[in-house]
Amino acid sequence: MSTSHDDPSLPGGAHPTAAWSWLLGTAPLTRQAIKRLGWLLAPYGFSCSVLGIGVLMGLLPGWKVALLASCSFTGLLVFYGLMRSGWHLRRREPSLAYARVLFSVCCVALAYALLEPARGLALQYLCVILVFDMTRLTTRQVRMAAMLTPVLIVATLVAAWHLGLASLDFNTEVVNLAMAAVMVPVLLIVSGTARRVRRQMLETRAELTQALERTQALAIRDGLTGLYNRRHLQQRLSEELQRQRRNHRPFCVALLDIDHFKLINDRHGHAVGDMVLREVARLLPPLLPPTALLARWGGEEFLLLMPDTAPAPVRELLERLHQALAREDWHALVEGMTPVTFSAGLCQSVATDEIHRTLERVDQALYEAKATGRNRTVTKEPA
Structure with a gap:
């Protein structure tokens, strides 16, 4: 049978926090007003x-x-x-x-x-x-x-x-x-x-x-695209690696590179190149799950972090991103603009590897994607 000492709702019970809540209430304005009255x-x-x-x-x-x-x-x-x-x-x-x-x-x-x-x-x-x-x-x-x-x-x-x-x-x-x-x-x-x-x-x-x-927003955001910047994602990668080592749940990293971006700059100028980067940064985030992080990694490269995800779902996601760029009317951006595509490298993290090893593998996968025809995704398995 319960006694008053066992009841956290009573001020005389063995639960001082509950007793204070009973005395002062739970609404912040009520607690503040009663405390001031107590003074x-x-x-x-x-x-x-x-x-x-x-x-x-x-x-x-x-x-x-x-x-x-x-x-x-x-x-x-x-x-x-x-x-x-x-x-x-x-x-x-x-x-x-x-x-x-x-x-x-x-x-x-x-x-x-x-x-x-x-x-x-x-x-x-x-x-x-x-x-x-x-x-x-x-x-x-x-x-x-x-x-x-x-x-x-x-x-x-x-x-x-x-x-x-x-x-x-x-x-x-x-x-x-x-x-x-x-x-x-x-x-x-x-x-x-x-x-x-x-x-x-x-x-x-x-x-x-x-x-x-x-x-704080400027410190973690890229000024051109509004996406997260490289510094912020590097910090998040380190945090994800520590989390993986605690709970043994790996994450995936994908490195996206806009195909023939130098040619776009040469033909249409750097201002158009910046417009392409901003447009890609506008199109991709709405297609990502809430847990995903997309950052401008440098130049025309974007890094995608997918926590608690296997490579297969990420490949499917990257395919949807390819299709989204293919549906876009790039001629409306600038006359004579060819369709914008990207190549992607994908790899899964390994708990025993440091972040730089994971980034090396995803970079190798991106190189293979560009070397084998571009506008595709290549997955690099752990060694």
């Missing part, structure tokens, strides 16, 4: 601890501190429930940052109204909560929070005084509220600067990521 536990807990010490010292009334702590942590639990249930994902602002700021301001206003000796601490804590989330708010939300803060403090203070829950020293409160009126605009300016810096950092990071992706 508020530290300042809230510290503030309540300081207020608790004040109660023990007889400086603060215990019931007021208990009321404030209850309101604060009840609010945090409500936010946690909204996030854990996924409700926040249906909102325009999934982080609920603006709602959290307004809730924190209400807590500060309540603390300011109820705890006369700690009103200075409440204003200091106001700075902390405003700075914590203001970089995630829009300019309009920041302005609204800045305007609502003194209004909520004054309204709560007046209500508490009217109910007889707090005393009111007009001169002292004018000074305190004047300080708040100075601090909030300063925080508004600072948070605006922080938002701009954060936005610039995000934009710079995105630009760097895009630049890195472009650089």
Whole structure:
């Protein structure tokens, strides 16, 4: 019979990863929002601890501190429930940052109204909560929070005084509220600067990521044809050889060479030769299986890597590639253009051979294909 320790879905089980998933949820936005909400536990807990010490010292009334702590942590639990249930994902602002700021301001206003000796601490804590989330708010939300803060403090203070829950020293409160009126605009300016810096950092990071992706693409792609380049395929060949030595599944390599390419350049010019290379690079890839890699090996040569494949299926594939070039209307490319064909050498890898030995064998097979009439495929068996 299973116990709670055997159930990975329970937070008290013996599976800490499952327990965290149960606590934080699985959706990335939910986990991020709950973690950020958890960061508020530290300042809230510290503030309540300081207020608790004040109660023990007889400086603060215990019931007021208990009321404030209850309101604060009840609010945090409500936010946690909204996030854990996924409700926040249906909102325009999934982080609920603006709602959290307004809730924190209400807590500060309540603390300011109820705890006369700690009103200075409440204003200091106001700075902390405003700075914590203001970089995630829009300019309009920041302005609204800045305007609502003194209004909520004054309204709560007046209500508490009217109910007889707090005393009111007009001169002292004018000074305190004047300080708040100075601090909030300063925080508004600072948070605006922080938002701009954060936005610039995000934009710079995105630009760097895009630049890195472009650089990586250029590093492995041939500039003329857009196919993989020789360097990248050499790396993949080495990886395939290591994989073959681990699982004993060979791969095939085919070297394709466009027939009479020098004659094409001599008759029509190198620009047409480049057009032929690009056209071949356009025609062949759609006919290849997803696991195949085709690269421009150099000049008019293309190297085809076929992982986990025997020679016979590769020969059939190369025959389809021959037929694809034969169907192409090369006269549309340039007037007087003869049909473009290719010769191919094919061999299967041997685990005991290094890559250069495999490439030598496929090169020999290509030489035989060209020597025996071109526009054909020759397979070179391992020695």
